[in-house]
Amino acid sequence: MKRKAFVKAAVASMLVGTTMVGCTGAAFRNAGHVGAIAPKQNPDRLTAQVEKALAERDGVRAVELAEAAVQAAPQDVRHRQLLGRAYVAAGRFNSAETALTDAMTLGNRDARTIITLALVEVALGKDRAARDLLTTHADIVPAADYGLAMAMAGDAPEGVRILSEVIHDPSATAQTRQNLAYAYALAGRWKDARMMAGFDLDPLAANERITLWAQNAAPGLSQQRVATLMGVAIDRADAGQPVALALAPAPVQMAQAAPVEQPVETASVETAPVETAAADPAPQSVVAEEAPAPAIQTFAAPARSAALRHAVAPARVQKAAFSPSGKGGSNWVVQLGAYDNAAIAKEKWYAMASRNSALANLPVVTSQITLNGATFSRLAVSGFDDRAEAAALCRAIQARRGKCFVRENAVDATPQRWALTTRARQYASR
Template structure:
């Protein structure tokens, strides 16, 4: 699809560009620090951000990206600099990096509607339409309805977009932007006669004919990124993600520990010490609390507080395997202690929305293989009535907001998709409610 396909007319079919291209970054916020090094870092971040803004205004994304990255590296907690970096990634066609960066902006400043909209668009461009719809629904109150409607259509819900844009177009003071986004939503829904009527409200019949031809091509993208790239006038590129050092929590120092060290159990009670032998479970708790090990190229994730729930004490079961010559008794390992990191909070990390419980169970298996830390949590879920039918939301939760943000970022660093939301009726996953029976022989 030719870049800027929809932007050839004076009136853009999508006026989201003004929302995304404008920069909201502020000057460095470390200027009040007493030490000289912090002050120098703040000034360096501010200079890099100013240069990045000028490069963005000149549509020089190749220059803007490293400048914005330098600003974020110098002031990692500044949401404005991260917003600037996300916009630079968008202009460079790097949608994976943009997605992760806008998610960090929301983690720092959840009330930023521009970041929420840009996050959803980046999710659409990476083919994660279901998560994009959830992002839009969760932030509907802080995204302008004209942008929200068309983004909803691009995320695969044109019917929902038409409903909200129709109401907005009938409201007093509705502008051409809302009407044209409504027209394009009709086109994406395949309702071409209604698309023509809505578009004709703001242009001549000849221009309407040309617009319909453009939209016919736009409605048949060859790739997930085509529509968003066309609306932004950018060319998508292969993107392996932003530098790991720029992840939001990468600035938090973590002392590495030796990875996967086996827990040493006492072989015998020392003769001079009457104290009981320390159990493997107690030692396991110490190992978990002492530190977390990360590989040299993986995102550094601040370890979450842990709580040990001991496995229920019960006799160890033996499985008998008979052979013609003899009987071999195999020891069945006792259940490993279940580690929970939640603290009874109201925040959940949603991993996905699936068509039914069976598919969600498969999705949970995939997620735990991708990110082993999830296996220490009980999966939860809830049914959700969507326009395309009933969906089953899969999540883990009971976190504080900070814990949920860290968990989601850690999962995304392993290639997963997730977002943070409040509790919405989440209960124990349905497949855990039926006990699994083992056949005996």
């Protein structure tokens, strides 16, 4: 993906479903499950009808039509993904998990599908599975979406760190700042959340938003938080996707066919919040308003080459010992940490590089960032051919329990000529 295109995707946010403040869940009509699958119909016509039902916020009708589409074309990845969206609209999270997982099994790697499935996992109390899914596809999901989703999936500090980077891009929007405010709230940093929310809201509206977040912050309310953000009524009688729609193995072909890349869809995705730490006391009255609310947006990604598709394969098939050449000229870097000053950053680099030869062979860059009045020295490595190569290294670091994320290099970044001399190796090993 070209860098400019990614920046636009990374800092934009789109309201999917409803705003966080003032949604009641009544917008989707949820009258129960479809008892029987309808006779086979034209799947393309059904697809258009499903989209129409979703646009009209009729979750039950969308499910009925999407189930019929999947029955008519069970191996069509588009229909499986659409069925997952319909289940979410109807508040059927168990069914949605199955349908979206089936879509990914059939080859769907749309960022929207990944985020929706991750948030459904959160609603089902599977935070670890949600984080693993996001980490595996970190090179597909836009940074702003990834940051908020990780915060909602239980790693609020990581979400705050990534979103703190994203909001400094010149094209960052009010929605991106509200995403960061919500990530602060999920991390239990209520003062920071109030301050960030106040950048785009008047004091009363900001306080009302914080109050609503605090009311939904108690442990065990993850499903309610998801439903509230999506504006859906939870279907607690959801027994799962009908057995008749279970994904069967694709029929074996006698002749090998040329692979066909699934088209990337461009419609919006449904979003959800996640479990948080207990909140500080907040006012108890909530008034609905129309200001920007935390939400996740995904955009259609451009077609990728075979080499890039290989580079962004799931982490479980990547080699943990991945080592780039360090000679690439792209603007992508892997940030390893942010420290109080450059001396500490240098010390940390020696410690990390002494344990990881891949880091020791990469160019080091440092830059400064100011957050809440405090200045930090950011430590990163560069020399990658593209973002996919940087993301592959970051996955390898994370596989060894390290922390990192991929971003574009800062304009004021300073190249460093650090090297692991014998003395440095001895120092780092102490």
